[in-house]
Amino acid sequence: MQNILEQYQSVSEDSVSTWFRVGEVSDFPENSGACIKYKTKQIAVYNFTRTSKWYATQNLCPHKMEMVLSLGMIGDKDDIPKVACPMHKKNFSLEDGSNLAGEDLKIATYPVKIEDGNVYIGFAD
Amino acid sequence: MKKVIVIGNGMVGYKFCEKFVAQESSKDFKITIFGEEPRPAYDRVHLSEFFDNQDAKALEMAPRSWYEEQGIELITNERITDIHRSSKKITTAKDVNYKYDYLVLATGSVPFVPNIKGIEKKGVFVYRTIEDLEAMLAYAEAIQKGRTGTVKAAVLGGGLLGLEAAKAVMDMGLEPHVVEFAPKLMPRQLDRRSSNVLQEKIESIGINVHLSKATNKILGDDAITGMEFGEYDKIDVEMLVISAGIRPRDELGKTCDLEMGTRGGIVVNNKMQTSDPEIYAIGEVALYNNMIYGLVAPGYDMAEVAVNQILGNADITMAEDIDMSTKLKLIGVDVASYGEPFMPVEKGYSIVFENKTKNLYKRINVSHDGKKLLGGILVGDASDYNMLHQIYLNGLPIPEDAEELIVGARGEGEGGFGSVMDIPDAAQVCSCESVTKGDICSSITEGECNNLGDVIAKTKATTGCGGCKPMVVDLVNESLKSLGKEVKETICEHFDFNRQELYDLIKINKVKDYQGALNLFGEGHGCEICKPLIASIFASITMETPNRQVGIQDTNDRFLANIQRNGTYSVVPRIAGGEITPDKLIVIGQVAKKYDLYTKVTGGQRIDLFGAQLHQLPLIWKELIDAGFESGHAYGKSLRTVKSCVGSTWCRYGMHESVTFAIDIENRYRGLRSPHKLKGGVSGCIRECAEARGKDFGLIAVEGGWNLYVCGNGGATPKHAVLFAEQLDDATAIKYLDRFLMFYIRTAGPLVRTAPWLDKLEGGIEYLKQVVIEDSLGIAEELELEMQGLVNKYECEWKQAIENPEMMKRFKHFVNSDDTDDNLVFVPMRDQKMPKAWN
Numbered sequence: 026m027q028n029i030l031e032q033y034q035s036v037s038e039d040s041v042s043t044w045f046r047v048g049e050v051s052d053f054p055e056n057s058g059a060c061i062k063y064k065t066k067q068i069a070v071y072n073f074t075r076t077s078k079w080y081a082t083q084n085l086c087p088h089k090m091e092m093v094l095s096l097g098m099i100g101d102k103d104d105i106p107k108v109a110c111p112m113h114k115k116n117f118s119l120e121d122g123s124n125l126a127g128e129d130l131k132i133a134t135y136p137v138k139i140e141d142g143n144v145y146i147g148f149a150d
Numbered sequence: 151m152k153k154v155i156v157i158g159n160g161m162v163g164y165k166f167c168e169k170f171v172a173q174e175s176s177k178d179f180k181i182t183i184f185g186e187e188p189r190p191a192y193d194r195v196h197l198s199e200f201f202d203n204q205d206a207k208a209l210e211m212a213p214r215s216w217y218e219e220q221g222i223e224l225i226t227n228e229r230i231t232d233i234h235r236s237s238k239k240i241t242t243a244k245d246v247n248y249k250y251d252y253l254v255l256a257t258g259s260v261p262f263v264p265n266i267k268g269i270e271k272k273g274v275f276v277y278r279t280i281e282d283l284e285a286m287l288a289y290a291e292a293i294q295k296g297r298t299g300t301v302k303a304a305v306l307g308g309g310l311l312g313l314e315a316a317k318a319v320m321d322m323g324l325e326p327h328v329v330e331f332a333p334k335l336m337p338r339q340l341d342r343r344s345s346n347v348l349q350e351k352i353e354s355i356g357i358n359v360h361l362s363k364a365t366n367k368i369l370g371d372d373a374i375t376g377m378e379f380g381e382y383d384k385i386d387v388e389m390l391v392i393s394a395g396i397r398p399r400d401e402l403g404k405t406c407d408l409e410m411g412t413r414g415g416i417v418v419n420n421k422m423q424t425s426d427p428e429i430y431a432i433g434e435v436a437l438y439n440n441m442i443y444g445l446v447a448p449g450y451d452m453a454e455v456a457v458n459q460i461l462g463n464a465d466i467t468m469a470e471d472i473d474m475s476t477k478l479k480l481i482g483v484d485v486a487s488y489g490e491p492f493m494p495v496e497k498g499y500s501i502v503f504e505n506k507t508k509n510l511y512k513r514i515n516v517s518h519d520g521k522k523l524l525g526g527i528l529v530g531d532a533s534d535y536n537m538l539h540q541i542y543l544n545g546l547p548i549p550e551d552a553e554e555l556i557v558g559a560r561g562e563g564e565g566g567f568g569s570v571m572d573i574p575d576a577a578q579v580c581s582c583e584s585v586t587k588g589d590i591c592s593s594i595t596e597g598e599c600n601n602l603g604d605v606i607a608k609t610k611a612t613t614g615c616g617g618c619k620p621m622v623v624d625l626v627n628e629s630l631k632s633l634g635k636e637v638k639e640t641i642c643e644h645f646d647f648n649r650q651e652l653y654d655l656i657k658i659n660k661v662k663d664y665q666g667a668l669n670l671f672g673e674g675h676g677c678e679i680c681k682p683l684i685a686s687i688f689a690s691i692t693m694e695t696p697n698r699q700v701g702i703q704d705t706n707d708r709f710l711a712n713i714q715r716n717g718t719y720s721v722v723p724r725i726a727g728g729e730i731t732p733d734k735l736i737v738i739g740q741v742a743k744k745y746d747l748y749t750k751v752t753g754g755q756r757i758d759l760f761g762a763q764l765h766q767l768p769l770i771w772k773e774l775i776d777a778g779f780e781s782g783h784a785y786g787k788s789l790r791t792v793k794s795c796v797g798s799t800w801c802r803y804g805m806h807e808s809v810t811f812a813i814d815i816e817n818r819y820r821g822l823r824s825p826h827k828l829k830g831g832v833s834g835c836i837r838e839c840a841e842a843r844g845k846d847f848g849l850i851a852v853e854g855g856w857n858l859y860v861c862g863n864g865g866a867t868p869k870h871a872v873l874f875a876e877q878l879d880d881a882t883a884i885k886y887l888d889r890f891l892m893f894y895i896r897t898a899g900p901l902v903r904t905a906p907w908l909d910k911l912e913g914g915i916e917y918l919k920q921v922v923i924e925d926s927l928g929i930a931e932e933l934e935l936e937m938q939g940l941v942n943k944y945e946c947e948w949k950q951a952i953e954n955p956e957m958m959k960r961f962k963h964f965v966n967s968d969d970t971d972d973n974l975v976f977v978p979m980r981d982q983k984m985p986k987a988w989n
Contacts, residue, residue: 100677
């Protein structure tokens, strides 16, 4: 189980080596999440239309190791964009992946860019 | 920089660190803390919660990262073997030396294991650490494997911890037997009669109690098979958990010649100093006033004193009298004991109230002059504990007729103890974190805090045992009111309204969708609380299905299925009233077989198919719909089922056709979204085989019509539905149901079922009857019309979804690939399958 988690490491914009196209903007539901596949990874992509912002994180909830975060509800807490895991409602920041209740759980985040109506996720591998 | 070494990373050792780094002057000190267990300090008080979730992290006092951030060196898995006082060094089991300027011993205690013959046998455990629990779990599983009957296990010791352990043993599927030497349970806290009340209550939930038993011998060859008390007195048990008190872990004190108590414990003065002024002892290892205090609150107070002494605040010392009051919820039963629970006649007199039918016991002990409360006991209902405890602690005046403190004032007016605001500012409300009433109220009146969350974050009140929570809530609300601020239950940070207000706002303003509601009445992006709540309001106003505003639905509603443990879904077609034809039953079987689904009959008389992947849901539903099924809405906060017994069509006792009526009602309200799920039942006679009184609404056939019951439920707080109207004909029953359900939908809070809604409804059931039956508000016709409108608009949302390619897009695991989730693993179980266990 542990190695499933280990393949997810946050990628910063500067360390991106591959911008991987995952579809068109219209393929992604508004104000909610969806899941894409990159190599063996499952990545959750979130589309906030009110601020036209996109976020991407691992799809794996580190609490019980289920591929479910893209199914969670999104929103904000104290102005931090977040996703609530559908299993036990653990809240994670979409900016830095930290658990918003201060628990020792963290998810990896990935940069997203939109160009000509296409959605790209940045990976370092 | 001076070095402080703390030996012991338990609750008290951790609390020492927390209080130490909170002080400004701690900057000149460096703390190193040693823990013998592999984990950082965790909350032992709530250890039995580990059974519910198996989540050790949830019990942690603070994560490892906290220690790092505070500049504290945390070394776990390391035992200290020696203290060299002359050179001020300690030695670890790995033979490493560390130097200290101040040493704090917080080594705690170990369970006391009595010297009984055979106690070393396999299957005998102590109850103290997470590792103990894990070992018990593994053993319990092993002895139960392949067995059909229940396996018995004993707990030695009927004290606080012993009863907790008995609950844990029961949760493992074993039949628990508590064995206590004394003639009563919780001998230090309870008198004989309250022990009897507690015993009856816990025996009713399956915990067996054996009092006045001295164990001679543990029976068995290699592993335990029983316990022997006397020659012919024994019980057969296959596991034993020892919880017979604690012994301080004081061996380090002995090795370096600190002054020790005759029966153990390291002697400390009121500065928490041992006989060596540079060595402190706190918590359960410390012997203060010739006593070991096995509670967390005095341990935290000792930590506070030691911190201040080391940092030079010499005037902060330990109080002479230590309050040993406790309140806890034991196996679902409130138990509290404060001050002097037993009263010698020369000091005062007692007033006792006992109600065996309700398993209630209350005792107060009052001084001879009738002016002071000296202590007492509460079993069954401890809701008055906080107030009584404060009256005792602060010597507050008590009513002339002291019995009002337990039975309430006779006649009109308030109960015996007036307002929570009457207690003095210096009164300690949260004893775990030493927070006074003044701290709580002034944090609000001085403008630092604006709500309960702020107050908890600032003062840490309620974060220990949590017993003071009701009083803190009252104090916060009263303080807010005193500032003229309205105390309001708003739904979340995005909407400053309660559910009823939002319902009205959305309806009156004809708001179109969630984003519109957010624009008009809210702020931010929303969250997992307000989104599904508003989705439910839209559905209750316009009967829209979750297919219209997919993004604001809870995950279950979003995919029209119930998400299960491994991220797969379950499928429940509607089987109204539990009636199904053989042909349809065959279809369910064929579909389940084709998609390899785990199949089980539910409590609501229908069939649940588990283990479907997202992309399979539409395929499965296509086949079910083609065979004439429709959604069962098992995933929604909506009408689930109307359960029926077979009624007069077949049953020789049946009075009316309960199945027909159940089907009619279920079909009338199918798809109806409400603040919480709704369940109904219809029984054909008073034998009540449909369990209609355990439902939100129930009908029972009687001579001349139906008796209607409302506001019952099963679940965590079971409640029987209350008789609402008698001998109704079919049409009147439906009319009242329409009005009742619509009134509930309009006015209930989010996720509040009908029973708690009725509890809070001012005027209670009589008021509800006035509104629904007598139409006292003049809205009855409106309610009926609204309900009829919703009924007319019903449409099966699964049919809607599979016929619309745009709606179907969401039933796919990946946006950019047709692959399915390869993370799913199933294992076989009794000829079917189940998800592989977590971690």
